[in-house]
Every structure is written in structure tokens, then in C-alpha cells.
Ligand SMILES: Nc1ncnc2c1ncn2[C@@H]1O[C@H](COP(=O)(O)OP(=O)(O)O)[C@@H](O)[C@H]1O
């Protein structure tokens with residue numbers, strides 16, 4: 001069951017740095033939303049509010065129709081998939097055991113089966129890869145395993161923080177495609193942090209532009225291109241476009 | 250399953266540790282007379298004579314030879330950890346009481362004895378038995394050629410020429426007010442350099458010309474062997490050093506008759522006799538037990554020869570035979586040594602691993618805390634051991650505590666850094682996916698840190714094997730016993746009979762723990778290690794464990 005997310009007037013500081021400045025946002029269930037913006041704009045901080053890795057100083061954070069503070073962080077997190085930039089696979093566990101982590105935490109009776117299915121969903125044969133150690137995989141394969149781990153227990157939401165950021169262009173494109181298929185098949189709510197506007201446009205139905213802890217604009221990629229709300233958004237688009245043009249020339 | 254077994258081992262071990270003091274307490278009741286000595290030849294010899302004399306009168310004796318130095322031996326006596334040891338009035342006067350007497354009194358051995366005996370009884374409730382009959386004062390000695398080259402006959406002569414001379418003094422002598430400190434004050438002695446030397450190497454250093462002047466004892470057997478010149482104390486700086494048994498006050502009440510038996514030796518030993526006896530032990534390498542036994546028979550204090558089973562004169566047989574003859578002793582000492590190391594290390598692991606884990610959670614205090622443990626490491630072992638005596642007496646208990654304290658640092662450091670630096674990405678991901686802190690510790694941090702923790706334990710183990718040799722200074726036994734005795738008696742083979750097994754033990758412990766380290770290394774790293782060594786093809790995957 002896809003779950004909606006919401007933040008209301010969320011403010012968070014790290015010391016003097018205002019990482020989130022009165023952010024309010026609704027993320028509809030079953031859709032993919034991308035958070036974009038320059039580095040340091042607060043994307044990761046906002047993302048981490050939803051699984052209580054960050055406890056905001058002020059404001060309310062909702063997962064489904066419940067304030068996150070009504071649940072313990074541990075049980076909240078077990079219901080939310082999470083993928084980070086450098087996979088974060090446990091290096092001393094074999095692939096299958098890594099993927100089985102959340103099903104095991106949830107005491108699912110058929111956790112090994114769930115793990116195997118998740119591996120197949122991300123395009124890895126469990127018989128071929130299941131008993132490897134993470135260091136015996138390529139970077140792209142590792143991120144696939146991390147993706148499989150995040151969906152193995154079939155969460156209603158997945159949070160992804162630059163999941164393809166460290167990959168070469170080809171693996172990146174392949175993985176983007178698998179991911180797109182996967183999340184449509186699972187109909188899971190997806191919140192994706194990326195600094196790549198093209199990736200955001202390709203994978204997300206809705207794009208949220210952040211800057212200095214605030215939301216500059218939100219809308220479909222087409223809305224953003226047609227009517228950038230601020231200079232900053234316009235510049236982001238120009239820069240992405242310039243990148244494409246350089247390729248064409 | 251494996252986890253439960255581990256917990257059971259843990260439980261058994263934690264129940265054993267508190268049991269140690271109980272066992273020790275039980276031993277105190279109806280215990281034998283504990284006779285100790287300081288770590289030099291004559292002290293060993295006198296203590297052995299005390300022991301055999303008591304045994305011949307039907308008392309049970311527990312020997313604790315070679316206790317550190319004056320502070321340790323006297324500290325042990327004061328705290329009733331031992332019952333008696335041989336001491337010298339001059340040492341009692343200056344090193345223990347720190348008293349200065351008017352010159353007229355200080356020159357009179359009887360007056361000094363009376364003063365010391367009275368003060369000890371009042372201050373410490375410790376008793377001096379009547380003197381044994383000889384003095385053993387400090388003898389500042391030079392070679393005959395140095396003596397003639399610089400025209401040295403007295404300490405005043407020595408002071409005059411001292412800027413040309415290098416001194417090799419025992420550490421004890423350098424620091425004592427009745428040693429170098431006082432000599433400098435009274436005679437103006439200022440050697441060009443002062444080298445601290447172990448008693449065992451002093452005479453060789455002098456004979457080989459490495460140093461020009463040493464401190465010895467007037468009854469040393471080696472003074473004669475190297476044909477040395479003892480300089481005259483022309484300003485009567487050294488007080489009389491009359492030898493006597495120093496006895497704890499409660500010996501009489503607890504083991505009636507022991508003091509009467511010990512007093513039989515009073516007035517029976519003169520300087521000439523002592524020099525001969527010391528010579529047999531220090532120069533001829535005869536067994537202390539045999540020399541002590543012979544003399545007791547000669548004095549008519551014991552009847553039958555007591556040394557029937559004593560080893561024959563050590564120098565006459567080869568080193569391998571010597572070791573072979575002593576195999577039972579060496580084996581027993583090795584077992585004791587291992588026990589000391591194992592218990593100390595175990596206690597240190599029990600404390601330092603949880604401490605390291607705790608510090609990882611409170612990182613602000615981590616470095617200061619571990620730094621403090623590191624400072625502990627710099628306290629000289631002897632000082633730490635001496636510090637333990639008022640609290641824990643002598644024997645195994647203080648040794649375990651001291652060794653355990655030394656082992657804390659490497660283990661806590663290894664645990665803290667190992668757990669802190671364990672793959673941060675993996676730890677962060679595990680947290681984000683809903684593991685509890687305990688699960689992260691057991692599933693991620695500890696397995697990843699295990700090789701680092703184990704490396705810390707391994708370092709601690711090797712350090713402890715070495716440090717445990719010093720436990721002999723407080724009567725805890727172990728392989729340090731022949732090392733300390735050998736150093737005191739200038740018996741190289743005796744030293745080696747402790748040092749070689751200790752070295753072998755260190756290598757063995759290191760090797761075994763290296764294997765353990767490999768075993769606790771997480772599979773993914775071990776595999777890489779294996780592959781690097783075999784340079785084989787990319788191995789296809791082994792079944793899951
Ligand atoms: N743990 C932290 N401690 C201190 N400052 C932080 C921490 N995490 C983020 N920040 C600061 O908060 C701001 C937002 O960071 P972040 O959310 O990571 O940005 P983004 O993901 O958009 O690059 C930045 O200025 C960053 O330096």
C-alpha cells in the first residue's frame with residue numbers, strides 16, 4: 001500500500017546553519033517526487049525527517065496519516081525503504097543476507113524468499129549473486145542490491161538519497177530504467193533526492209526545487225521549464241540544458 | 250547457539266574472579282611462616298637460612314624470595330603480607346625512618362640498633378631480632394689499576410678525582426639519601442657520569458672498564474673475585490649496617506616459637522663467614538639452599554644435611570642439562586606465568602572492551618579516558634607494584650591488578666577505534682533500515698571491528714607476558730622468579746632459565762592470537778587476504794556459513 005508523506009512548517013538548524021527553513025510539502029501516495037537543488041540546499045535533511053534520522057526543531061512530519069513522533073524510530077524505519085549514495089551494504093554479509101535484513105527485522109516467515117524475489121526485481125539472479133560478498137560486485141550491481149534491500153519487505157515508501165550519484169553514465173542509465181519499471185510495478189511512494197535535473201525529469205512525476213532550506217518551486221518538469229518561478233530555477237534548467245547541448249555539438 | 254555458549258563461558262569466568270580473594274583469605278588462616286628476601290644474593294642466602302632453620306624446628310615455611318627492593322619488602326612486612334626478611338640497621342635508619350643521628354650515636358652500631366629497634370616498634374609495630382653478628386656496609390670500589398693511577402684510598406680521594414670518573418651505581422643507591430645523594434653532600438662527589446646498573450652486571454662493567462667506580466656491599470663475594478679496592482669511608486658517612494631479621498609483630502601470637510627459633514642465628518655469623526658464603530653463591534654458582542644448609546649444619550643449628558635433593562653445583566653441567574634438571578620447576582613456573590597472564594588479560598578484556606564500546610557512544614570523553622589509561626602505561630611497573638602493596642599485600646592479587654591495569658590501554662584503544670571506524674556507510678544504512686543500536690553493535694560494528702579489537706588484545710597479551718616477569722618482585726612467582734634470582738646471584742643460566750621460556754611464551758601467545766585474529770576477521774576480508782596470497786583466479790562462491 002503506497003503511503004503519502006507530508007511536512008508542515010518544518011524548521012531545522014545544525015548549529016547556526018538553517019538546513020530547513022519552514023518547509024511545508026505534501027507528497028502524494030504512489031507517485032515519485034524528486035528533490036533537486038544545489039548542494040547544501042537541505043534535500044538530504046528533509047528526506048531524513050521522514051524516517052526520523054533527523055528530528056526537526058519545529059514543525060510536523062507525517063508518514064501516512066500519522067505524525068512520525070507517534071512511532072518509535074526503529075519500527076517507523078522498518079516500514080520505509082532507504083537507499084543512500086554509497087549503498088551502505090554490510091560488507092561482511094553476503095548479498096542475500098543483506099537483502100534479507102529488513103524482512104528479518106520484521107520477522108517475516110519467508111524472509112529468504114522475499115529477498116530472492118527482491119533481487120530478481122532489480123534484475124539480479126539470486127542464484128548467481130546471492131552468495132557473493134558486496135566487494136565481489138560492480139558498483140552498479142551493488143546499488144541494485146541496495147535497492148533490492150530497500151524494497152524486500154515491500155514498504156509503502158522508499159527514500160532515495162542520490163542513489164545513482166556515484167555510478168558511471170552507462171550503469172546509471174541502466175539502473176534508472178530498472179528503477180523506473182520497478183517503482184511502477186510496486187506502486188510505491190518514492191521520494192528521490194538528486195542534483196541531476198535530467199534524472200529528476202526522467203524518474204519523477206513531480207519535481208521540488210530547494211534552495212537554502214526553502215522550496216523554490218514545485219511542479220512537473222514541464223511546468224518548471226515553461227515557467228520557472230525564480231532566477232535560480234531558470235539557472236538550474238539552463239545549466240542542465242547547456243550540458244545536453246554540449247553533447248549535441 | 251554459539252552465542253549462548255559464549256555467554257556461559259562469560260558467566261563462569263565472572264563467577265571465578267570474585268572467588269580469588271576468598272581463596273586467598275582461606276589461605277591466611279593457619280598459614281605457614283612467610284619468609285621473604287630482597288633481590289640480592291646475601292638476602293636470598295639469609296632468608297634461606299631462616300627458612301631451613303624454621304623447617305628444622307617443625308614450622309611450615311612459605312618462601313617469597315627476591316621482593317622488589319626495600320619499599321616493597323618492608324611494605325609487605327608492615328601490611329603482614331610476609332612475616333620476616335633480613336634487613337640492615339643502616340637501611341632501616343636512613344631509607345625507612347629517614348632519621349639523622351648525632352655523629353657520636355651514628356658511629357656506634359649498638360646505639361644505632363637500639364634506636365632503630367625502638368623506633369620501628371613504636372611506629373610500625375615491627376620487631377628487629379638481635380643482630381646476626383656481621384655488618385654489610387656499602388663498599389665503594391674501584392679496580393686496583395684505577396686506584397693506583399689516581400692514588401685512591403679513601404672516599405675523599407675519590408671525590409677529588411671524581412670529575413674524571415664514570416660511576417656505575419645501582420638505581421637504589423643513586424636515589425637513596427644514604428647513597429649517592431648523601432655522598433655528594435658530604436664528600437662533594439661529582440662523577441663525570443652516573444650510569445644506573447643492575448647488581449648483576451656491576452662487577453663486569455667495572456672489570457671491563459665501562460665504568461670506573463661502583464657501589465658494592467662489603468660482604469660481596471665478587472669484591473674478592475675481581476681483586477677490587479674498597480675505598481675507606483674517612484668521614485664516616487655510612488651508618489653501621491648490621492644485619493638482622495626483621496619480624497612482623499604478630500608472628501609471635503600466630504606462630505608461637507617461630508621468633509625463638511629465628512633468634513638462634515643471632516650473633517652467629519661474622520663478616521668473614523658471610524663473605525665466604527656469598528662467594529660460594531655468587532662466584533662459584535652453588536645452590537643457595539645447599540650453601541644455607543651447609544652453614545646451618547656447621548653452626549650446629551641443624552643436624553642432617555638438608556640439601557639431599559638440591560641441585561648440584563650449577564656451573565659443572567651444561568646449559569641444556571641445567572634446563573633439563575630444572576624442567577619440573579620451569580614447567581611449574583610457566584604454568585603460574587600463564588595463569589597470571591590469562592587472569593589479568595581476561596579481567597582486562599572484561600573491563601576494557603565494554604569501556605571501549607561505551608566510549609564510542611560518548612566520544613567527547615573518549616580520548617581523555619583512553620589517554621589516562623595510556624598514562625597508566627608509563628608508570629614504572631615496580632612503582633605500580635609497590636603502590637599495590639598497602640592495598641593488596643604481596644603475591645598474586647597485586648600482580649594481577651597491576652598486570653590487568655597495564656593491559657587495559659591497548660584493548661580499550663583497539664575496541665574504541667575499531668568500533669568507531671567500522672564502515673560508517675554500512676552502519677548508517679543499518680540504522681536507516683530500522684536496526685536497534687544493539688543490533689548494529691552485534692551485527693555490524695563488532696564483527697567489523699573484531700580484527701582490530703583482537704589485535705589490541707594480542708598486543709596486550711604479549712605485553713602482559715613480558716610484564717608478568719616483574720610479578721616476581723612482589724612474590725607472585727612465574728618465570729620472573731629465576732630472572733630476579735639470577736640477576737641477584739649473577740647467575741646467567743638461572744636468568745636464561747626464566748627468560749628463554751618467557752620469550753618462547755610471548756612468541757607462542759602472539760602466534761596463537763594471530764590465528765584467533767584471522768578467525769575473527771570477517772569472511773569478506775579473509776577471502777581477499779587469501780586470494781592475494783594464492784593469486785588464484787576469482788574463486789566462485791563458497792556456500793553460506
Ligand atoms: N549533521 C550535520 N551537522 C551539521 N551541519 C549539517 C549536518 N547535515 C547537514 N548539515 C548542513 O545543513 C545544510 C543542508 O545539508 P543537506 O541537507 O545535506 O544538503 P543537500 O543534501 O541538499 O546537499 C548544509 O549547510 C549542511 O552543511
Ligand SMILES: [Mg+2]
Pocket residue numbers: 043044045161193
Ligand atoms: Mg545530500
